[in-house]
Amino acid sequence: MTVDPATTQPRVAVIGTGARSVIAHHVPDAFAGAAVVATVDPTPEGRARSAAQFPGVPVYDDIPALLAADRVDAAIVTSPDDTHADIAVALLEAGVAVYLEKPLATTLADADRVLVAAAEAGGTLYVGHNFRHAAVVRLMKQIIDRGEIGEVKTVWVRHFVGNGGDYYFKDWHADRSRTNTLLLQKASHDIDVVHYLSGGFTRRVVGMGDLMVYGDVTDRRDRRGEVMPDWFSFENWPAAASTGLNPVVDVEDVSMMMMTLDNGVLASYEQCHFTPDYWRNYTVIGTEGRLENVGDTAGGRVKVWNRRHEWAPDGDAEYAIEGVASGHEDADLSTMREFLEHAFAGAPTVVSPVAARAAVAAGALAADSMRDGSRPFDVPPLPTHVAEYFSASHLPSQSLGRIDR
Numbered sequence: 001m002t003v004d005p006a007t008t009q010p011r012v013a014v015i016g017t018g019a020r021s022v023i024a025h026h027v028p029d030a031f032a033g034a035a036v037v038a039t040v041d042p043t044p045e046g047r048a049r050s051a052a053q054f055p056g057v058p059v060y061d062d063i064p065a066l067l068a069a070d071r072v073d074a075a076i077v078t079s080p081d082d083t084h085a086d087i088a089v090a091l092l093e094a095g096v097a098v099y100l101e102k103p104l105a106t107t108l109a110d111a112d113r114v115l116v117a118a119a120e121a122g123g124t125l126y127v128g129h130n131f132r133h134a135a136v137v138r139l140m141k142q143i144i145d146r147g148e149i150g151e152v153k154t155v156w157v158r159h160f161v162g163n164g165g166d167y168y169f170k171d172w173h174a175d176r177s178r179t180n181t182l183l184l185q186k187a188s189h190d191i192d193v194v195h196y197l198s199g200g201f202t203r204r205v206v207g208m209g210d211l212m213v214y215g216d217v218t219d220r221r222d223r224r225g226e227v228m229p230d231w232f233s234f235e236n237w238p239a240a241a242s243t244g245l246n247p248v249v250d251v252e253d254v255s256m257m258m259m260t261l262d263n264g265v266l267a268s269y270e271q272c273h274f275t276p277d278y279w280r281n282y283t284v285i286g287t288e289g290r291l292e293n294v295g296d297t298a299g300g301r302v303k304v305w306n307r308r309h310e311w312a313p314d315g316d317a318e319y320a321i322e323g324v325a326s327g328h329e330d331a332d333l334s335t336m337r338e339f340l341e342h343a344f345a346g347a348p349t350v351v352s353p354v355a356a357r358a359a360v361a362a363g364a365l366a367a368d369s370m371r372d373g374s375r376p377f378d379v380p381p382l383p384t385h386v387a388e389y390f391s392a393s394h395l396p397s398q399s400l401g402r403i404d405r
């Protein structure tokens with residue numbers, strides 16, 4: 001849908017008023033005239049949060065009630081992962097433009113169901129892979145695009161999920177029947193960025209992982225009515241001393257995967273939920289150099305080595321990471337702006353539903369592999385007409401803060 005942004009005042013609904021629904025506060029800043037006009041949450045606690053967060057905005061129990069009562073042009077879906085596919089399909093079939101939080105779905109079949117529904121409805125689907133808009137990722141992409149490390153050949157990602165106990169093991173995230181795997185819930189960002197930096201999608205994947213620490217924690221409780229950050233504290237340490245874990249804990253707390261991309265790039269991703277520190281470390285090696293980030297928010301650096309020498313901690317060039325010092329508030333605003341400008345002004349996007357599907361495919365099949373003797377799984381292709389429907393263009397790179405040596 002392409003309309004004149006000057007005359008459009010998109011009416012936006014928020015689906016699921018938990019921790020992540022705060023991104024909807026960006027709506028008025030992201031697109032002039034846009035406003036949150038309704039919310040949906042099936043729980044009394046969610047509806048109470050809606051009243052506090054979006055005062056005066058009507059809240060409905062489910063999608064049919066919303067669609068029957070109100071006209072909405074767009075919806076921001078911030079409900080749990082296992083609800084994404086059904087909600088997105090219902091909204092797309094009703095002609096509503098959808099911002100769907102990552103992961104796109106918890107299975108490849110559901111991911112494909114959403115993309116097919118969008119293509120067949122001729123609708124707008126945007127998956128909230130906000131990490132593409134994070135300063136550290138923009139910086140690494142620009143370095144690669146400038147040719148500073150030559151042609152990318154291999155990408156290695158280590159993910160230290162220091163807040164893992166609080167973020168992923170005290171509610172539905174810990175339950176396979178709700179998330180499938182933390183290679184979707186958590187790693188889908190990084191798998192997407194591996195694809196983005198490499199210029200390809202995973203074709204074959206193997207996985208290995210285990211539940212090593214949180215499975216032995218016997219202090220469990222049902223936290224219905226609470227949401228993050230109600231229970232968050234840096235004092236919750238070490239991980240094995242965690243209390244109040246979700247009654248069901250069966251996702252892996254260490255997950256590792258190796259990927260062969262369709263352009264020949266080889267990649268790996270390792271995730272651990274009981275490290276003391278919380279950040280991601282990327283190494284990208286090309287034919288003429290290597291880059292690595294130290295820190296992933298403001299104050300951090302991306303270093304580039306592209307001359308031959310012995311061990312050199314400083315790199316041959318170093319670039320400051322800009323943006324916020326913690327979290328991803330800046331990327332969230334950029335992402336919301338991109339969604340609304342795409343839906344209501346036809347602007348191109350950096351994120352892509354086809355890439356979101358590729359991330360689900362790699363993560364879900366890596367989980368299948370790690371639960372089946374680490375045997376390799378091949379990613380089945382997306383139907384061509386669906387891929388073509390989403391052929392989105394990419395925006396140009398942004399400016400850099402190079403520190404010369």
Ligand SMILES: NC(=O)c1ccc[n+]([C@@H]2O[C@H](COP(=O)([O-])OP(=O)(O)OC[C@H]3O[C@@H](n4cnc5c(N)ncnc54)[C@H](O)[C@@H]3O)[C@@H](O)[C@H]2O)c1
Pocket residue numbers: 015016017018019020021040041042043045046062077078079080081083087101102103128129130171185227228328
């Ligand atoms: N992109 C990011 O950086 C990022 C960060 C955090 C969370 N997320 C994503 O946001 C989503 C929500 O995560 P959260 O941490 O806010 O979860 P949460 O548990 O805090 O909130 C989920 C809310 O959805 C409601 N809900 C449950 N079933 C629903 C349904 N069928 N329809 C409508 N509402 C329903 C719940 O009552 C709750 O209020 C997840 O998919 C998660 O992956 C993305």
